[in-house]
Amino acid sequence: MSTIEFPSTPTWTGAEQDWAVETHGLTKSFGGNVAVNGVDLLVPRGCAFGYLGPNGAGKTTLIRVLLGLTHADAGTMSLLGYPVPHHWDLALARVGAIVDEPRFHDHLTGRQNLQVLAAAREPAARDRVGPSLERVGMLHRADDRVAKYSMGMRQRLGVAACLIGDPQLLILDEPMNGLDPAGMQDMRDMILGLVAEGRTVVLSSHLLDEVERTCDAVAIVDRGRVIRQGTISQLLAGSAFTVEVECSDPEGAAQRLASLPIGASCTVESSGLSIALPTGTGRDVVAEINRVLVDSGISVYRLQHVQASLESWFLEVTSRLGETS
Ligand SMILES: Nc1ncnc2c1ncn2[C@@H]1O[C@H](COP(=O)(O)OP(=O)(O)O)[C@@H](O)[C@H]1O
Ligand SMILES: [Mg+2]
Structure with a gap:
């Protein structure tokens, strides 16, 4: 694991800092239920970062806010140095995400699903279909219909779909969900491989053990609030x-x-x-x-x-x- 030094209590440092994800005071409520509560997050580039908390802690909501799938009530955020929502176009072009379960056209093959996605992107995306399938170990099943895929295969195809855009940042919501131990191991290896290529992976999880094994740094979230964040070694140092x-x-x-x-x-x-x-x-x-x-x-x-x-x-x-x- 790489060692990344960053403040355990982040401070708003402005655009000169080059974080993969930076949020300040991000807040989102549903009625009286504050799902994301004043979240200050600093995700260093080039690491696997775990957003760790129990079910209902507000992980998916934070990810949905980051991706513009729902609006924040308050706060500021930037992705890959681009302030959003102002620069969604620039930021999201370099971000790949899986929120909840990856969704595909079941009657199409894995390859056809990726071709549909690539057609909506820049021309270079079409050339990434084969390499993306290979990258996630799905080339041998690429021409089977997605309806026949296991959960683990769907997750892999989800990661391949992210890779179509050659993202600098991947945001994966509970990527280990529904996977058996071998599938979890594959997902972990895939994430570590993506980080080794210089990408940043933010994953949410309620599985402490998985985050500890996969991530370099972590934010622990409880009832919408980030209660601690830092590298895993920093967090353990005071324990x-x-x-x-x-x-x-x-x-x-x-x-x-x-x-x-x-x-x-x-x-x-x-x-x-x-x-x-x-x-x-x-x-x-x-x-x-x-x-x-x-x-x-x-x-x-x-x-x-x-x-x-x-x-x-x-x-x-x-x-x-x-x-x-
Ligand atoms: N669309 C929604 N409408 C109302 N409440 C929601 C909605 N989405 C999430 N919530 C509530 O926000 C809180 C956080 O949910 P969520 O972000 O899904 O948590 P997690 O992903 O950590 O399990 C929960 O109390 C949940 O019931
Ligand atoms: Mg969730």
């Missing part, structure tokens, strides 16, 4: 973690550590001792644990820092929010 210890006396070690003011929560397991440490704990505490155990006459055979997964971090953040709301 709780666990230290696993193999030692000669796990029970004694647990007692000794309980007397230290580090907020350790120890669990004695068959393999040794698992020490959960709270958010904000520095790495020096790991060294201190080692020192205290050795000073207490306990032999330490292995000591391992286990980083929280994005999933446990996400649960930690959302449960904290629950306590304060």
Whole structure:
């Protein structure tokens, strides 16, 4: 994964910044229901960016607003540096998107569907039909009717349809939905391949694990609001973690550590001792644990820092929010 440095609390920086997607204060309500609530989003170019949140969090609505499928009530946005809605024509020419399920003419073949799409675009698009089908591994089924395609094949054809326009930015709404594990793996590889070509992929997902595995950076959205954003490593840097210890006396070690003011929560397991440490704990505490155990006459055979997964971090953040709301 590439490392991308950008502020965890984005500030409006104006046109000089070259983000793939930039929004400021984007808001969209349905009646009294605020589906997108003051969203400030900065998506660096050339990365896979996850818009992660539970069902109903406002992911699809944000994507629909970005694509001009529905109007924002407030806020500003730009795609690939072009302010929209003012420059939809320039921006959308370089954007490919799948919102909800990709829709096709079922009675036509995959290739014919792409030819229909290409006919509505610039002449070069026609030459991209074959390469796009090949790119998503669908060349061998290109001349079958779409009605016979599986969900995974429809998703691939959806990505091929995006590629007809040679997009710099792809926006995929829940691309893993309805896919089996092998299909998810294929989709992930496809996304990583597109990023390796220098494109930016924004995907929405409620699947934490998928975002963690696929994306370089992430925004976590809950009830229309972005509650955190940054690279995955930045987000995890401030999270709780666990230290696993193999030692000669796990029970004694647990007692000794309980007397230290580090907020350790120890669990004695068959393999040794698992020490959960709270958010904000520095790495020096790991060294201190080692020192205290050795000073207490306990032999330490292995000591391992286990980083929280994005999933446990996400649960930690959302449960904290629950306590304060
Ligand atoms: N066209 C619509 N009319 C009324 N409410 C809508 C409409 N689209 C979405 N919503 C509401 O907006 C909220 C966010 O929905 P959505 O963007 O689909 O979330 P997600 O994609 O994260 O599951 C939900 O409460 C949903 O019921
Ligand atoms: Mg949705």
